[in-house]
Amino acid sequence: RKKEVSNLMKHQGSKVDPGKKIHDQAMELIRKRELDAAREKLTEIIDVYRDSERYAPARAVLGEMNMDRLFARTPMPGKLEYTVVSRDRLNALAAKFRTTIAYVQRVNNLVGTMIHPGDRLVVYPLEFEVEVDLQGKRFTVLKEAKFFKDYTIVGHHLPFPNLGKETTI
Numbered sequence: 001r002k003k004e005v006s007n008l009m010k011h012q013g014s015k016v017d018p019g020k021k022i023h024d025q026a027m028e029l030i031r032k033r034e035l036d037a038a039r040e041k042l043t044e045i046i047d048v049y050r051d052s053e054r055y056a057p058a059r060a061v062l063g064e065m066n067m068d069r070l071f072a073r074t075p076m077p078g079k080l081e082y083t084v085v086s087r088d089r090l091n092a093l094a095a096k097f098r099t100t101i102a103y104v105q106r107v108n109n110l111v112g113t114m115i116h117p118g119d120r121l122v123v124y125p126l127e128f129e130v131e132v133d134l135q136g137k138r139f140t141v142l143k144e145a146k147f148f149k150d151y152t153i154v155g156h157h158l159p160f161p162n163l164g165k166e167t168t169i
Contacts, residue, residue: 019045019052026058039065046147063149071107073122084119098125 026041042065045058052058069076082093090113094101101113107122115121129142132153139151 017053019049019054019058022049023052023054023058026061030061035065035069043147059147059150062147066143066148070124073107076124079122079124082121082123084115084117084121086117088115088117089113090115093121093123097123098127099123100126 022041022045026038026045029035029038029041039062042058042062045052045054046062049055080097082097084093090101090104090110093115094104103126104110104121104123105113107124108119127143128148129145131140131142132138133140134153134156137153139153141148141151
């Protein structure tokens with residue numbers, strides 16, 4: 001028995017990926033259109049299983065889900081529906097709700113900037129934080145300190161090469 005155990009100890013077994021099961025569950029939930037539950041599973045992988053092989057795919061899927069939800073008229077935390085009153089102007093509404101004219105136009109399918117009393121506009125404050133990882137070539141968007149979306153940095157030029165670890169823009 002000692003010889004068998006010794007032989008087993010010499011050989012490395014396959015590495016167990018703790019995020020695989022949760023990722024598979026999330027993908028099944030997406031197929032069933034249970035998006036909030038899937039979002040929770042993907043967030044769990046990102047928050048808990050950083051060494052999982054499913055970490056990067058979970059970030060990619062969750063980022064796309066977040067963008068889809070951001071630009072849809074469907075509810076999400078912080079998203080409001082505003083009814084236009086007389087004298088409202090799109091630029092003033094964008095400033096009031098800490099968003100952009102382009103966002104309001106896109107999410108509400110507006111072709112121009114003309115709005116009318118009684119129009120019901122979806123608005124959302126576009127207040128995000130970012131993390132920049134130049135070595136990893138990753139630009140991460142955060143909402144309330146939680147992952148929202150990743151982008152790959154394809155190139156950069158810093159006018160001040162000696163920026164501190166944290167910089168306010």
